[in-house]
Amino acid sequence: MLGQGASLGPPAATIATRLRSDPLFCAALAALAGILLADRFPTAWLYTGATLLLGFASWLGRRRGITPARVFGLVLILLGFAAVHAWHLGALQSFPHYQTLAAEPDGLHVQGRGRLLQVPRSLGAGAEQAPFKLSELSIGERTYHLPHTVLLRAPLGSVRYGDVIECSGRLFLPESPRNPGEFDYRTYLQRHDRAGILEVGPADHLKVVSHEPHPLKALALKARERMAGAITRDLPPDSEISRTLTAMVLGMRERTTPEMEKPFRHSGTLHLFAVSGLHVGIFAFIAWLLLKPFGLSRGQVTFLLIPLLFFYAFITGWRPSAVRAATMAAVFLASYALHREPRLLNSLGLAALLILAANTNQLFLPGFQLSFTVLLAIFALTKPLQRPFRRWLYPDPLIPTSLLQDHEQRAYAFRRWFADLFSVSAAAWLGSLPLMALTFHLVTPIALIANGFLLPLGFFILLAAAMSMLCSLVAVLGWANILFNNANFALVHLLTWIAGTFAVLPGGHFFVSNRLPITRPDLEITVLDMPQGGACTHLQARRGSSELIDVGHARSYDFITEPYLKHAGLNRIDRLWLTHGDTSHLSGGPKFLSQYRPKIYQPAWPSRSPSMRHIAALAGERGAHPVSLHAGASIPVTRKAYWEVLYPPEEQSFAPGTADDRGLVLRLSADPWRVLFTADAGLHTEQWLVQSGRNLEADVLIKGSHANDVSGTHAFLDLVQPRLLVWDSETDEHTQATSWTALHPCAVFDQREVGAVILGLERKALTARGFRAPHQVVTLKRAR
Numbered sequence: 001m002l003g004q005g006a007s008l009g010p011p012a013a014t015i016a017t018r019l020r021s022d023p024l025f026c027a028a029l030a031a032l033a034g035i036l037l038a039d040r041f042p043t044a045w046l047y048t049g050a051t052l053l054l055g056f057a058s059w060l061g062r063r064r065g066i067t068p069a070r071v072f073g074l075v076l077i078l079l080g081f082a083a084v085h086a087w088h089l090g091a092l093q094s095f096p097h098y099q100t101l102a103a104e105p106d107g108l109h110v111q112g113r114g115r116l117l118q119v120p121r122s123l124g125a126g127a128e129q130a131p132f133k134l135s136e137l138s139i140g141e142r143t144y145h146l147p148h149t150v151l152l153r154a155p156l157g158s159v160r161y162g163d164v165i166e167c168s169g170r171l172f173l174p175e176s177p178r179n180p181g182e183f184d185y186r187t188y189l190q191r192h193d194r195a196g197i198l199e200v201g202p203a204d205h206l207k208v209v210s211h212e213p214h215p216l217k218a219l220a221l222k223a224r225e226r227m228a229g230a231i232t233r234d235l236p237p238d239s240e241i242s243r244t245l246t247a248m249v250l251g252m253r254e255r256t257t258p259e260m261e262k263p264f265r266h267s268g269t270l271h272l273f274a275v276s277g278l279h280v281g282i283f284a285f286i287a288w289l290l291l292k293p294f295g296l297s298r299g300q301v302t303f304l305l306i307p308l309l310f311f312y313a314f315i316t317g318w319r320p321s322a323v324r325a326a327t328m329a330a331v332f333l334a335s336y337a338l339h340r341e342p343r344l345l346n347s348l349g350l351a352a353l354l355i356l357a358a359n360t361n362q363l364f365l366p367g368f369q370l371s372f373t374v375l376l377a378i379f380a381l382t383k384p385l386q387r388p389f390r391r392w393l394y395p396d397p398l399i400p401t402s403l404l405q406d407h408e409q410r411a412y413a414f415r416r417w418f419a420d421l422f423s424v425s426a427a428a429w430l431g432s433l434p435l436m437a438l439t440f441h442l443v444t445p446i447a448l449i450a451n452g453f454l455l456p457l458g459f460f461i462l463l464a465a466a467m468s469m470l471c472s473l474v475a476v477l478g479w480a481n482i483l484f485n486n487a488n489f490a491l492v493h494l495l496t497w498i499a500g501t502f503a504v505l506p507g508g509h510f511f512v513s514n515r516l517p518i519t520r521p522d523l524e525i526t527v528l529d530m531p532q533g534g535a536c537t538h539l540q541a542r543r544g545s546s547e548l549i550d551v552g553h554a555r556s557y558d559f560i561t562e563p564y565l566k567h568a569g570l571n572r573i574d575r576l577w578l579t580h581g582d583t584s585h586l587s588g589g590p591k592f593l594s595q596y597r598p599k600i601y602q603p604a605w606p607s608r609s610p611s612m613r614h615i616a617a618l619a620g621e622r623g624a625h626p627v628s629l630h631a632g633a634s635i636p637v638t639r640k641a642y643w644e645v646l647y648p649p650e651e652q653s654f655a656p657g658t659a660d661d662r663g664l665v666l667r668l669s670a671d672p673w674r675v676l677f678t679a680d681a682g683l684h685t686e687q688w689l690v691q692s693g694r695n696l697e698a699d700v701l702i703k704g705s706h707a708n709d710v711s712g713t714h715a716f717l718d719l720v721q722p723r724l725l726v727w728d729s730e731t732d733e734h735t736q737a738t739s740w741t742a743l744h745p746c747a748v749f750d751q752r753e754v755g756a757v758i759l760g761l762e763r764k765a766l767t768a769r770g771f772r773a774p775h776q777v778v779t780l781k782r783a784r
C-alpha cells in the first residue's frame with residue numbers, strides 16, 4: 001500500500017524518478033489538478049462522461065492484454081476528482097432560489113424545519129449560531145424537501161445540539177467583500193457546504209419540536225463536557241485560563257474570543273491554541289507511553305492507537321484540522337503495523353486522497369494547505385538545517401561512545417534534543433511562511449524562538465490534562481485530579497504570558513502586502529466603503545508617509561479597517577487625521593491606537609465628541625498630543641505633494657452647531673493633481689468656502705453626507721470643477737451633486753455599487769477603479 005524503503009532515494013534523484021517511486025503522491029497531485037480544473041470550469045457531465053469513457057477504455061485494454069501507461073491512470077484520477085468536485089458544486093447551487101439569494105442582499109422570508117448539527121456558538125448581543133440541516137423549507141406557497149445545510153443565527157437560548165426546530169426568518173447570502181482585505185464570508189460558506197444564513201429576528205417564530213441527536217455524536221459531546229469538567233475542576237469557572245485550557249485540549253474554541261487568540265497568532269504559535277496535527281501527535285505519544293507498560297507488540301499498540309486518534313478527533317468536535325491530523329497519523333501508523341517503513345510522499349499522498357475523496361472543498365481551506373506544506377517542509381529542511389552544526393551535535397566518530405563520560409553523553413543528548421526542536425520549528429515556519437504571507441498577510445519571525453519555549457509547555461499541559469482525566473475516573477484519586485489541574489493552571493498562565501510577551505516584541509511579527517512596492521503608483525488613495533455613514537481613507541506614498549483619514553466606527557474596525565490595514569501590509573501609520581467628532585468616523589480610534597502610534601491632527605475648534613476626547617486622552621498619555629489645525633495650514637507628504645487645510649476658519653465665533661460643519665476640509669496637492677476631501681461638510685461649510693475666495697479647484701472630490709443638511713451645491717461644485725466624484729448613496733442620494741454631474745463631464749463612483757475606490761496618482765495620469773468593479777477604470781490625463 002505504501003511502498004518500501006526507509007528513504008526517498010539520494011538527494012540527486014531526478015523529479016521524474018522521485019514521482020515514479022511515489023505513485024500515491026502522483027495520484028494526489030492529479031486529484032488536486034482535477035479539483036482546481038473543475039472549480040474553474042464546473043461542467044459535471046463533461047468530466048463524468050470523460051471519466052466513464054476513459055475507465056471503460058482502461059478496462060477494455062486490460063481485457064486485451066494492454067497495460068495502460070501510468071499517465072493514463074493519472075488522467076483518469078484527474079477527471080474523476082474533477083467530476084466529483086463539479087457535482088459537489090452543482091449540489092450546492094441546486095438549493096432553491098440560490099441565484100436569487102446570490103443577487104438579492106435582503107434575501108427571502110422563509111419557514112424552515114431542521115436539526116442543529118453542532119453546539120451553538122455565541123455571537124454576542126444575545127445571538128448564537130450553529131449549522132442547521134434543513135429537512136423542509138417553505139418559500140411563499142411552495143415547500144421543498146431537501147438535504148441542504150444553512151447557518152441558523154438566532155437567540156437560541158437553551159437550544160442544544162440535535163434539537164429539531166421549526167422557525168421562520170430571513171434567508172440570505174452575505175455580500176461579496178466591498179473592501180480590500182475584507183473577509184469573504186460568501187466563499188467561506190460555499191467552501192463549508194452552507195447554502196446561506198437563516199436569521200431569526202425578534203418578530204419571527206422559533207420552536208423546538210423534538211430532540212434527535214446522532215447517538216455517537218451525542219456521546220462524544222457528553223464525553224467532551226465531562227472531560228472539560230474534569231480538567232477544569234477546582235479552577236476559576238469560565239476564567240480565561242479555563243477557556244484556554246479547554247480550547248487547547250478539547251478544541252472548545254466556541255468559548256474563546258479573538259482577543260484571547262491574538263497573542264498566539266502574533267507569536268506564531270496559534271497551532272497550540274487549536275486542535276491540530278501537533279495535538280494529535282502529542283496525544284498519540286502520550287497514549288503510547290501509557291500502553292507501553294502492558295507489554296503489547298508494536299502492531300497491537302498501533303491498532304489500538306488508530307481508533308484512539310479518531311476518538312480524540314471526534315470528541316474535539318470532528319473539526320477538519322483534527323480529522324486531517326488523525327487521518328495522516330493513521331496512515332503512518334498503519335505502515336508500521338504492516339511492517340513497512342513509510343515513504344513520506346506516498347503516505348501524504350494517500351492521506352490527501354482520502355481527505356479529498358470525502359470532501360473536495362478541503363483543498364481550498366488554509367488548514368489543509370498548511371498541514372501538508374508544513375509536513376513536506378519538515379521532511380525536506382530539517383536535516384539540511386542541522387547539517388552545519390553536526391560537529392556541535394555529535395562526538396568525533398573516531399571516538400567510541402563508551403569512552404565518553406556520562407556528562408558528555410548527556411550534553412550531546414541535550415544538544416541533539418535542542419537541535420531537533422529548533423530545526424523542526426524552523427522548517428515548519430519556513431514551510432508555512434508563503435501561505436501565511438499570502439493568505440493572512442502575517443510574518444512571525446519570533447515563532448522561531450517562541451516555539452522553542454511553548455512547544456515543551458504545550459506537551460506538559462496536554463500530558464497533565466490526560467493524567468487529570470484518568471485520575472477523574474477513580475474516585476480515590478480526586479486529589480490527584482485537582483493537583484494536575486492546578487499544575488495546568490500555572491502552566492497555562494505561563495504559556496499565555498510567554499505568548500503575549502513574544503507577541504509584542506519589536507519586529508516579532510509584521511504584516512506584508514501581496515503587492516510589490518514597484519507596482520504601486522507614486523501616491524495611492526484607498527477610500528474604504530464603510531457602513532452607516534462611516535468613513536476611513538488611506539493614503540500611501542511610495543516614497544513618503546502612510547496616513548489615515550478617520551478610522552470608522554468601532555463596530556466596523558474589526559471587520560473592515562483592521563483587515564484592510566493587515567492586507568495592505570501596514571506596520572506603521574505616520575499620521576491620523578480626525579475630520580470631525582462623528583462617532584461613525586472616529587469610535588474605532590481607541591482600537592487603532594492600541595496597534596499604531598501615529599501623529600494626530602484634528603480641527604482647531606473645540607469638540608464635544610466623546611470619541612475625539614477619548615482619542616486625545618490616549619494620545620496625551622503617550623506624550624503625543626493632537627495638533628489642532630485651521631484654514632491656511634500646509635503639511636508636506638512628499639517632496640512634491642502636500643496637504644492644504646481649507647477649513648475650519650480661525651475665528652471661533654463662526655463655528656456652527658452641527659459637528660459635521662466643525663470639521664476639516666483637506667486638499668491634497670500632488671503636482672499636477674488635486675484631491676479634495678470634504679468629509680461630511682454641509683451647506684454652512686460650503687458657503688464659507690465659496691465666500692472665502694480661495695481656489696477650490698480639484699480633479700477629484702471625495703464627498704461625504706451631512707447628517708441633516710444639503711451638500712454638493714452647484715455654487716460649490718462650480719468652483720471645484722471636479723472631473724471625478726466619489727460618494728456613497730447609502731445614506732444620501734446626493735441630489736444636488738447628481739444634477740450637477742448630469743450637466744458636466746464628470747465621472748461618478750457610487751460606493752454603494754463599486755465598494756472601495758482606489759485612486760492611483762502618477763505624474764502623467766490619475767486612475768480610479770472600484771474594488772467590486774476592477775475592470776471599470778477611469779483615467780484622467782493632465783489638464784491643469
